[in-house]
Amino acid sequence: MPENKSESKQTTVQHMAYEPYTVAMGPQHPATHGVLKLDLELDGETILECKPTVGFLHRGVEKLAENISYAQCLPLTDRLDYIAAMANNVAYSVAVETLLGIEVPLRAKYIRTMVMEMARLTGHLLWLATHALDIGAMTVFLYCFRERENLLDMFEEICGARLTTSYTCIGGVRQDVTGHFLESLHAFTDEFPSRIAEYETLIDKNRIWLQRTQGVGVVSAEDAVSLGLTGPTLRGSGVDYDVRKHMPYDAYPYVEFEVPIGSKGDVYDRYRCRMEEMHQSNSIIRQCIEALPPGPIRAEDAPDLVMPYGPQKVVEADATFSSGIIKLVEDRKRFIKGDVYVAAEVPKGELGFYFVSDGRGVPYRMHIRSPSYIHIGALPFLCKGQMVADVIAIIGSVDVVLGECDR
Amino acid sequence: MKIQYDTKKSLVERIFLLEIVKGLGLTLRRLFSKSVTIQYPKERKELFPGFRGKHALIRDPKTGTARCVACMRCASVCPARCISIRFTTDEKTGGRKLESYEIDALRCIFCGYCEEVCPVNAVVLTEDYEYSDYEREPFHFDMEALLNNWDKFVEKNKIDPERYLNPFLRPRGLALGELPAGKRMDVPEEWTLEGQVVWKDGKAVSAREAAAE
Numbered sequence A: 001m002p003e004n005k006s007e008s009k010q011t012t013v014q015h016m017a018y019e020p021y022t023v024a025m026g027p028q029h030p031a032t033h034g035v036l037k038l039d040l041e042l043d044g045e046t047i048l049e050c051k052p053t054v055g056f057l058h059r060g061v062e063k064l065a066e067n068i069s070y071a072q073c074l075p076l077t078d079r080l081d082y083i084a085a086m087a088n089n090v091a092y093s094v095a096v097e098t099l100l101g102i103e104v105p106l107r108a109k110y111i112r113t114m115v116m117e118m119a120r121l122t123g124h125l126l127w128l129a130t131h132a133l134d135i136g137a138m139t140v141f142l143y144c145f146r147e148r149e150n151l152l153d154m155f156e157e158i159c160g161a162r163l164t165t166s167y168t169c170i171g172g173v174r175q176d177v178t179g180h181f182l183e184s185l186h187a188f189t190d191e192f193p194s195r196i197a198e199y200e201t202l203i204d205k206n207r208i209w210l211q212r213t214q215g216v217g218v219v220s221a222e223d224a225v226s227l228g229l230t231g232p233t234l235r236g237s238g239v240d241y242d243v244r245k246h247m248p249y250d251a252y253p254y255v256e257f258e259v260p261i262g263s264k265g266d267v268y269d270r271y272r273c274r275m276e277e278m279h280q281s282n283s284i285i286r287q288c289i290e291a292l293p294p295g296p297i298r299a300e301d302a303p304d305l306v307m308p309y310g311p312q313k314v315v316e317a318d319a320t321f322s323s324g325i326i327k328l329v330e331d332r333k334r335f336i337k338g339d340v341y342v343a344a345e346v347p348k349g350e351l352g353f354y355f356v357s358d359g360r361g362v363p364y365r366m367h368i369r370s371p372s373y374i375h376i377g378a379l380p381f382l383c384k385g386q387m388v389a390d391v392i393a394i395i396g397s398v399d400v401v402l403g404e405c406d407r
Numbered sequence B: 001m002k003i004q005y006d007t008k009k010s011l012v013e014r015i016f017l018l019e020i021v022k023g024l025g026l027t028l029r030r031l032f033s034k035s036v037t038i039q040y041p042k043e044r045k046e047l048f049p050g051f052r053g054k055h056a057l058i059r060d061p062k063t064g065t066a067r068c069v070a071c072m073r074c075a076s077v078c079p080a081r082c083i084s085i086r087f088t089t090d091e092k093t094g095g096r097k098l099e100s101y102e103i104d105a106l107r108c109i110f111c112g113y114c115e116e117v118c119p120v121n122a123v124v125l126t127e128d129y130e131y132s133d134y135e136r137e138p139f140h141f142d143m144e145a146l147l148n149n150w151d152k153f154v155e156k157n158k159i160d161p162e163r164y165l166n167p168f169l170r171p172r173g174l175a176l177g178e179l180p181a182g183k184r185m186d187v188p189e190e191w192t193l194e195g196q197v198v199w200k201d202g203k204a205v206s207a208r209e210a211a212a213e
């Protein structure tokens, strides 16, 4: 159509100076926290549109899970949010236990709550470290890693790995805690609040930090809910929603803690929420240590799921009763049919597992509702109209990890 | 709980740039505190027992070879499917004889399930993590290589193979009745179900002591 063509040509000529141009940020960009690609359409320095591209780290975790048993799926969850693998382990185990109706012993519940809060600290410390580094505060990065290292050492002591922990098992935990672990963790919680104060000294009232974070990436409470944000990213906007409080699992009903809520919904409020959450986690860990009851660490009624030692057997007489031989057959009654969605509060937000079970002992379908994926979906909204430099601050403040997003 | 904060600075703070002074003061304090960094190749971190490192087949001091009875539990539980075992079955007794045992360490995800599930403590993940190489071939461990790994591990760390303990060989906090005979080793008291630790009066004590008081 020749007329149209000439028309469009004319507009181009008229707005030559304002023609938006596109910049590809990532997938190899140090501040995108992994392999996230953002196509930014810019007008000068203002962002007209931001299009995230995900999937560079896709490993097919959901599909892999369809071929291996529930117990074997557990190490896969380490590789979702590799920053706080312990929290994923707990979330996964809680979901499978709900599906199969297994009651976990009290000691295991307390241990799990304890390690989950430790994972929250490792997650938040790494978040603070990289977020501050992105905005330009190098020292905070080093101090955060010092404490994170202590926590990772404690993970190593109880489960033999620092990052890919695989610590829980379905129906409990794989290893009991040791006295040395409890003592070093208790000593850590004594000291940690003063360490948080150190980070705050460096950035709390720092004028560069305030200018980079206050009033940036504002999201109102309604928008935050409709975008599906969860975790501290949602609570920074003033919405009181925390899975630990509203749908408690493990030992959370027995411990006391507060859920910090922000009001303005900007990057600074989200930062504040997470800092306060670290104080709360610290106090939960202390309560768990002090209230840790003695008792078994694995549920008895978890046939075929308790690692190790093979499936539990039930005695079945020979059908004809002639040979007098009794047989031991595997008890697979527990694998009920049905589906379940169970969520847990991981450092990033609400991590949910949706299982469809057809009674075979392997998930027919496992869907992971990963907070990072949904938070990346909110980036176009958050970035619109902001400056290019603020994209970094916004990505940092919604706290995404690409292993979990792409899974 | 609504978080409260006040980012307003007082006049003094604004004029004298107090936050810079505070920040530098912290850095200065840390400059003279004890360093937390480990200078890796010169110093090495002390690992905790049960660190999941290089695979090995424990060489049984009595027979001089692996204890494996070819029960196939490790191969079937391995999520990465990196263990392959071949065995022959004796027609008369039904006993199994191990022919070959291979672990592809490049596929392994170091979950520790194999060592936890083994009823006779034949396979183990040793506390050795320094085994990089330029080629793939050295990471394909066959039975000889796995037994060698054990010998080297024993030699390097000067451990007594009879006394070697690892929380995955005898998981902490399990009742003795739950364990197969091969896993019922002598362990420190806090590893047993009866001696498990609880917190009392500012220190970790065994549950038995706490109950006795």
Ligand code: SF4
Binding pocket: B074, B077, B078, B079, B080, B081, B082, B083, B103, B107, B108, B109, B110, B111, B112, B113, B114, B115, B125
């Ligand atoms: S550690 Fe896990 S992945 Fe590696 S060989 Fe053992 S069971 Fe397989």
Ligand code: SF4
Binding pocket: B067, B068, B069, B070, B071, B072, B073, B074, B075, B085, B117, B118, B119, B120, B121, B122, B123
């Ligand atoms: S579980 Fe142990 S005994 Fe059984 S095949 Fe594996 S290494 Fe051998």
